[in-house]
Amino acid sequence: MADPRPILVTGATGLVGRRLVATLLGDGRAVRALSRDPASARLDTRVELHPWNGRDAPASAVAGSGAVVHLAGEPVFGGLLSAARRRRIRESRIDSTHALVATLGGLAPAERPSTLLCASAVGIYGSRGDLLLDESAEPGAGFLAEVCVDWEAAALRATALGVRSVCLRTGIVLSREGGALPAMALPFRFGLGGRLGDGRQWFPWIHIDDEVALARAALDNAAYTGPLNAVAPKPVTNAALTRALGSILHRPTLLPVPACAVRVALGDLAEELLGSRRVMPRRALEAGFAFRYSDLEDALRAELG
Numbered sequence: 001m002a003d004p005r006p007i008l009v010t011g012a013t014g015l016v017g018r019r020l021v022a023t024l025l026g027d028g029r030a031v032r033a034l035s036r037d038p039a040s041a042r043l044d045t046r047v048e049l050h051p052w053n054g055r056d057a058p059a060s061a062v063a064g065s066g067a068v069v070h071l072a073g074e075p076v077f078g079g080l081l082s083a084a085r086r087r088r089i090r091e092s093r094i095d096s097t098h099a100l101v102a103t104l105g106g107l108a109p110a111e112r113p114s115t116l117l118c119a120s121a122v123g124i125y126g127s128r129g130d131l132l133l134d135e136s137a138e139p140g141a142g143f144l145a146e147v148c149v150d151w152e153a154a155a156l157r158a159t160a161l162g163v164r165s166v167c168l169r170t171g172i173v174l175s176r177e178g179g180a181l182p183a184m185a186l187p188f189r190f191g192l193g194g195r196l197g198d199g200r201q202w203f204p205w206i207h208i209d210d211e212v213a214l215a216r217a218a219l220d221n222a223a224y225t226g227p228l229n230a231v232a233p234k235p236v237t238n239a240a241l242t243r244a245l246g247s248i249l250h251r252p253t254l255l256p257v258p259a260c261a262v263r264v265a266l267g268d269l270a271e272e273l274l275g276s277r278r279v280m281p282r283r284a285l286e287a288g289f290a291f292r293y294s295d296l297e298d299a300l301r302a303e304l305g
């Protein structure tokens, strides 16, 4: 049975957090949220909003919550990966997770949440060509892979406290409301969309509704523990993604963007777009999770059509 206590969400003002909070409230669940800037958070008035510094979750907000959903983190696709940004990306995820687990450890067991659902990303797999990657695959190489490894290790330390810990290895979330999709669609709207590099790299995606539904399932179903791939069961190549975007937006996709141009434009982040991750949601499927959007075209049509 679901823990009836409030659910505490960090990063509640973000793309995934906002939708998750709205869904939880719609289900009649009590929600607490942490924001670095509560005055600008624009969350539903039913949400019990607490200020924090982005690293140290206040014990008063954690105590008595049934679960914590830790989504907060410096945006990854917000510019070139300077040393300062790399540090912010790491600290906002890994240090805050260590601090959260320390706070959990300081609470009396009766006050301690039973579940920690911590964000992670398919970036943990690095770039692996055509290899099928389920949750048992070894982590790959690269900056984002290293961040995710340390982030998950920090979250899984909660297990020793009797807290069920789930790491949501999320693919690219498709939503008209933000994240990658509006930026990806923009060149297509001007007729300038094209495959990136040779287009053979695999693109792990998930529709926002499925991302939130899987997070909800992981909160309430004790069968979910440890890493959980949050991706649609039919990954596509960049070439197939390009064709689907062109077809749904009724635009040509004749001009491939050479890999070297992507590297010049995006620096280190280019490898994240040119990299290949053929990720499968094995654990979600084994647990009987039913994806609403398995086909990319349906997901894109729902958001862009």
Ligand SMILES: NC(=O)c1ccc[n+]([C@@H]2O[C@H](COP(=O)([O-])OP(=O)(O)OC[C@H]3O[C@@H](n4cnc5c(N)ncnc54)[C@H](OP(=O)(O)O)[C@@H]3O)[C@@H](O)[C@H]2O)c1
Binding pocket: 010, 011, 012, 013, 014, 015, 016, 017, 034, 035, 036, 037, 041, 053, 054, 055, 071, 072, 073, 074, 075, 076, 088, 092, 119, 120, 121, 122, 169, 170, 171, 172, 173, 174, 179, 180
């Ligand atoms: N969206 C995707 O495609 C995707 C894919 C893979 C993984 N993920 C992961 O899933 C999580 C949620 O994604 P999202 O797209 O909803 O994220 P988002 O829209 O970028 O929102 C994240 C939230 O984190 C807080 N935040 C931002 N910078 C921060 C910092 N330096 N320190 C502490 N908090 C900070 C902000 O909340 P306040 O300003 O209210 O504090 C923000 O609303 C993230 O950790 C992300 O890495 C997302």
